Amino acid sequence: MRNHICGGPRAAENLPNKQGKKVSFxxxxxxxxxxxxxxxxxxxxxxxxxxxxxxxxxxxxxxxxxxxxxxxxxxxxxxxxxxxxxxxxxxxxxxxxxxxxxxxxxxxxxxxxxxxxxxxxxxxxxxxxxxxxxxxxxxxxxxxxxxxxxxxxxxxxxxxxxxxxxxxxxxxxxxFPQAPFKFVRESYQAGLQVKNELQRLNNMTIASRWGQSALNEDSRYEDYVLVIGESARKDYHHAYGYETENTPFMSTAPVTLVDGLHAGGTNTIASLKLMLTKPDTQTWEGDYSLNLIDLVKSAGIKTYWISNQGYMGQFDTPISAIANKSDEKIFLKSGDSFNGNISDFELLPKFAQVLEQPVRHKRFIVLHLYGSHPISCDRLTDYAKIFNDYEIDKKYFNVNCYISSIKKTDEMLQRVYELLLKNQAKKHRSFSMIYFSDHGLAHQITEDSIAIHNSSGKSKRHYDVPLFKISSDSSKREVDRVFKSGLNFTDAIGKWVGIRNPRLNPQADLFNHQPDPDDYGLRQRIEQMQVADDPAVVIPHAK
Incomplete structure (x- = not known):
């Protein structure tokens, strides 16, 4: 009994440990x-x-x-x-x-x-x-x-x-490959494409493949000025038939107006990386080794880039990477395009300073506007709207801003032209100027409002952009209703400047009164878009 009593508690204490170890094992x-x-x-x-x-x-x-x-x-x-x-x-x-x-x-x-x-x-x-x-x-x-x-x-x-x-x-x-995850899949692929392109632009020096170019005898101007507009859709210009008179300069000046240029894409980067390079027409990718600035420089012409678009600094966009190829570049904005709402008119003093520089050689000057970039009302802090907002239906508020921003761009173009005329009179330098827009916009219309924004795939007219040329010896106004492809743009600019290079297509010409013989599928891509027509909206007469 004693042994049992003495041994019992110990046995009871040891039993759980052994069982626990056994269970654990x-x-x-x-x-x-x-x-x-x-x-x-x-x-x-x-x-x-x-x-x-x-x-x-x-x-x-x-x-x-x-x-x-x-x-x-x-x-x-x-x-x-x-x-x-x-x-x-x-x-x-x-x-x-x-x-x-x-x-x-x-x-x-x-x-x-x-x-x-x-x-x-x-x-x-x-x-x-x-x-x-x-x-x-x-x-x-x-x-x-x-x-x-x-x-x-x-x-x-x-x-x-x-x-x-x-x-x-x-x-x-x-x-994952099906509809429920299409948004995630497409967003990832688009982000990856942008990341790879930016890495390629920032981590390597893209050497020019143009080689040596020469100038033809018909390269007769001293100054060539290329003005790049922003988000200006062709059918919202009075010069192209819009009812409201918002392009007094473009509508009356002795310009060669082209009605038929299709942009390379529906946003600035997608379009200009194709239009400002000689692109791969099979993959529809820009070729930065064959960009417009390097082409002009290869012909011995000094290049300038004056921009009101954003400059990312450490991380270039494809457009700023092309701009950085210029001999001289001026960016009004040091960060992205939303870094300060700076008026395009601020470009004029910079442009005048460039014109004042003493030079004997030819010059190629790019002016990159902020134009009608959404939100277009923000472009009008220093410019009056065409209609008083209180005298029109409130649903047309954004349309009023948009057509007014186009009028501001038209005035900007007139001032650039006047500076060139003044410089010609002072320094006897002939000039030629081209204006085009990078892409158009599309509508989102509800019962109470009309938004005009960069909604890709919503409108065939998204690709329709204005184009005109005016020179120091222009004397009459011409209108060409012919199709021109944005994928031929760099070749055609080479033709305009008078550059001869084996890689250039000698048939490409923006102002030869003939449609482009080959657009590499651009027109077909636009025609196959399954969307309703999206015409310009006209503001009814004021109250």
């Missing part, structure tokens, strides 16, 4: 066994799926996504004994039976199936004798791997089909 052993079963099952699943795809003859080297999709099918059918033995196993056996043939001759086709029906026993033996033994081993391995996978999942208690996280993951994986 059993749990550890169970966990290790489950891990081993899981790894073996995974290897078998991978081997069976890969061999099945290879044996089908369609996939000599199966992609990882195809292997995963087939593996998921096997996993789901493994959730039920009946599904496994009555559906999955016969399905896999069909693959296995064809595997020796598929590994040797490829995927089943009409010829193979027809030959089966036309083959006798002797011919069958000859056919089967052509198949390597290793192909038969692959077929057997498919069945064995599948059965071993089944055993491992059952003995190891691996039932992934009951795991909600696993089911959610495979749902995302299977549906």
């Amino acid at each position: 059993q749990k550890e052993k169970s966990w290790l066994a489950k891990l081993v079963y899981g790894l073996v099952a995974l290897l078998c699943l991978y081997a069976a799926s890969r061999l099945m795809l290879m044996g089908s003859g369609f996939y000599a080297r199966p992609e990882w996504r195809d292997i995963v999709l087939l593996s998921l099918l096997i996993l789901m059918f493994n959730s039920s004994r009946k599904l496994f033995y009555w559906l999955l196993l016969p399905f896999v056996c069909v693959y296995a039976v064809y595997t020796p043939v598929g590994l040797t001759f490829g995927a089943p086709s009409y010829q193979y199936i027809a030959s089966v029906f036309a083959t006798d026993l002797s011919e069958s033996r000859e056919f089967l004798s052509q198949l390597p033994l290793v192909n038969y081993a692959a077929a057997l391995a498919i069945i064995l791997c599948l059965l071993l996978f089944r055993q491992c999942t059952q003995r190891g208690g691996i039932f992934l089909h009951k795991n909600k996280v696993f089911l959610a993951a495979i749902t995302v994986f299977v549906l």
Whole structure:
């Protein structure tokens, strides 16, 4: 009794420790066994799926996504004994039976199936004798791997089909290429494309591939000025038929007006990287080694870039990367385009300073405007609107700002022209000036408002942009209603300046009164857009 009493508590104290260690050991052993079963099952699943795809003859080297999709099918059918033995196993056996043939001759086709029906026993033996033994081993391995996978999942208690996280993951994986994830997929791809392009621009020096250029005898002007507009859609200009008179200079000056230029894209970067380089017309990608500035410099002409667009500094945009090729560059904004609302009129003193520089050689000057960039009302802090907002319906508020910003650009162009005339009179330097816009805009119309913004894919007129040329010797006004492709723009600017280079298309010309013979699919791309017409909105007469 004493021994029992004395020993009892100790025994009672030791018993839980021993049982706890035993339970812990059993749990550890169970966990290790489950891990081993899981790894073996995974290897078998991978081997069976890969061999099945290879044996089908369609996939000599199966992609990882195809292997995963087939593996998921096997996993789901493994959730039920009946599904496994009555559906999955016969399905896999069909693959296995064809595997020796598929590994040797490829995927089943009409010829193979027809030959089966036309083959006798002797011919069958000859056919089967052509198949390597290793192909038969692959077929057997498919069945064995599948059965071993089944055993491992059952003995190891691996039932992934009951795991909600696993089911959610495979749902995302299977549906990712489909509509529910299109937004995520397209956003990622667009972001990746921008990232790669910016890295390429900032991490390497892009050498010019133009080589040496020469000037033709018809390069008769001393100063060439290229004015790049922003977001100015052609049909909102009175010079192109808009009802409100918002282009007094463009409508009356002795310009050659082109009605038919299609921009390269529907935003500044997408359009100008094609228009200011000689692009790859197969991939529709800009070629920065064949950019406009390097072309002009290759002909011995000094280049200037004066911009009211943003300059990112450490991280160039494709446009600022081209601008940086210029001999002299002036950016009114040190950051992005939203870094300060600076009027385009602020470019005029900088332009005048460039004109005042004492030079004897030819010059090529780019003026990059902020124009009618959305929100266009912000462009009018120093400029009056055409209509009083209180005298028109409030739904036309944005339209009033937009057409007024175009009028401001028209006045800007007139002032540039007047500075060039003044410089010609003072220094006897002839000149030629071209204006075009990088892209247009599209509408979003509701019952209460009309928004005009950069909504890609919403309007065919998004690509329609103004273009005109005026020179120191211009005497009459001309209007050319001919199609011109933005993908030929750099070639055509080379023609305008009078540059001769083997890489230039000598047929490209913006002002030859003839449509472009080849637009590399631009017009077809625009015509295939499945969108309703999106004409310019005219503001009714004021109250």
